[in-house]
Amino acid sequence: MTRTVEQRLDATFAALADPTRRSIVARLAVGDLTVNELAEPFDLSLPGISKHLKVLERSGLISRRREAQFRPCHLERPALDAAVDWIEANRRLWSERFDRLDDHLRTLQAPPNGDLP
Amino acid sequence: MTEHVLHVTRTFDAPRHLVFSCMTEPEHLTHFWGPIGTSAPLDQITADARPGGAFRTVMVNDADGSAYPTSARYLEVSAPERLSWIEDHSGMTVTATFTDLGDDRTQVDIEQINVPAQMMDPAAQAGFLTSLDRFAAHLARLTGAQR
Secondary structure (H helix, E strand, C coil): CCCCHHHHHHHHHHHHCCHHHHHHHHHHCCCCECHHHHHCCCCCCHHHHHHHHHHHHHCCCEEECCCCCCCCEEECHHHHHHHHHHHHHHHHHHHHHHHHHHHHHHHHHCCCCCCCC | CCCEEEEEEEEECCCHHHHHHHHHCHHHHHHHCCCCCEECCHHHCEECCCCCCEEEEEEEECCCCCEEEEEEEEEEEECCCEEEEEECCCCCEEEEEEEEEECCEEEEEEEEECCCHHHCCHHHHHHHHCCHHHHHHHHHHHHHHHC
């Protein structure tokens, strides 16, 4: 199934909208972990953690190896990078817009004879 | 289930009504809407600033002339405090809040949300406290060496 960039980003942002899932992603950013290792710091049952992992897996943010006995979770960098890059691109867009708006506002408010105060 | 994806803030040395006008009138938007290296031609801006009104712009790349049209609808136009619109294609909602800081200074806060505001329940709105852009910066720090 092919999804558009927007649909992929929607799924990524929806998955990241939950604090527990953000925490899971942040921990996996450092290295692969098993479900048991991921469950440790949370006051959550294994089925509870599994539910969060399924959402992250469906969004493409994490993958789990089929063959390994403990099925460690792996962060999929490209999916996360796409989201981070999108945020950075939009931050830059607004930053550049605001730089130019600042210039425009100065021009609008400059004394009409052009003399500096 | 949602919260803002991006929060950008900036303070301008100008009165609030003027900053608000700049964000809603084509004659002003043409001066700054396109980021560096692009322009936003006046004759291709539509800003029918009322709820349901069209907000269309085209950003033209100065180097090669390629054009990036965007099309949105205004959701809220409350001069001079708040302005929001939803992009037709992505469903992204952008809210701009204008705060009068006194002494002719105005703070503008931009929030981008990836789910239409009218679809959010109060519980979801309460989730706005943490922003994904801060999380993204945190992750970039954590994993900077690996990128």
